[in-house]
Amino acid sequence: MGLIERIFSSVFGNGRNVIVETAQVFRENAEGAAVRQASIQTQSMQQFASEFRVQRQGGFDRFMDALNRLPRPLLAFGTIGLFVVVMSDPVWFSTRMQGISLVPDPLWWLMGAIVSFYFGARHQAHSQDFQRSIAQTLARVPTVVQNTRALQALRSDTPQVAQSAPSAELTLGALAPSDNPALLEWQNSQP
Structure with missing residues (x-):
């Protein structure tokens, strides 16, 4: 028992863990990384918050803030407007x-x-x-x-564009029988 106790006390004694310390040389400690990441995020959020603490009182500042918010909606509505124009x-x-x-x-x-x-x-x-x-x-x-x-x-106001008004001549031409040999043969084969 004395030998095993000495081995365990040398590896894990005095609040140390030699295995964990050795592994951390080759692989980052996930818990320590999470703590560092949380600290970085907290500092970033504090920096962002400090930028917006100052109330902009001037009309120019408010105008510039409003102007900076316009491009995205204008591009979105402009694109939708293009679809409306292409249909109209x-x-x-x-x-x-x-x-x-x-x-x-x-x-x-x-x-x-x-x-x-x-x-x-x-x-x-x-x-x-x-x-x-x-x-x-x-x-x-x-x-x-x-x-x-x-x-x-192709504009409708240019001359010689096809007219959509009904034409009696075209209607009679479409109804008049034509000399279609295949159609005549089919009609003759019907009982």
Whole structure:
């Protein structure tokens, strides 16, 4: 018993646990990590709370706070508005979308970077061949012009657009029998 007692007292004696201390060299103590994380969160919340303790009394401060709250709802309602416009006037919407297709890629990247930085997102810049994208955009110009002209021709106020009024001539033409050999053969085969 003396030998085992000495081994246990050397490993676990004096409030120590050599096994736990050795394991903590290779693996973080979960309880200690949780305590440190809770301390970090508490400090962060105290810092955030201290920023909002100061009451902003000036009209400019209130105006800027209100202005900072506008972009998200405006973007959301603007997107919903696009769906309403596409249902109410598809030709107008398609014409505008043809124009948007001429915006060069680097400008889209710039707009994406500005919007993503504004909303706090991280945007990674990729090196792109600027001249190639400009050439591709310029190559699309004739197609866009042709599509825009075709869309403008579809407007209901342009001449030579199909009329939806009933036509007696078309109705009689649809009701008149035609020389269809397959139909005649089928009619003759019926008892």
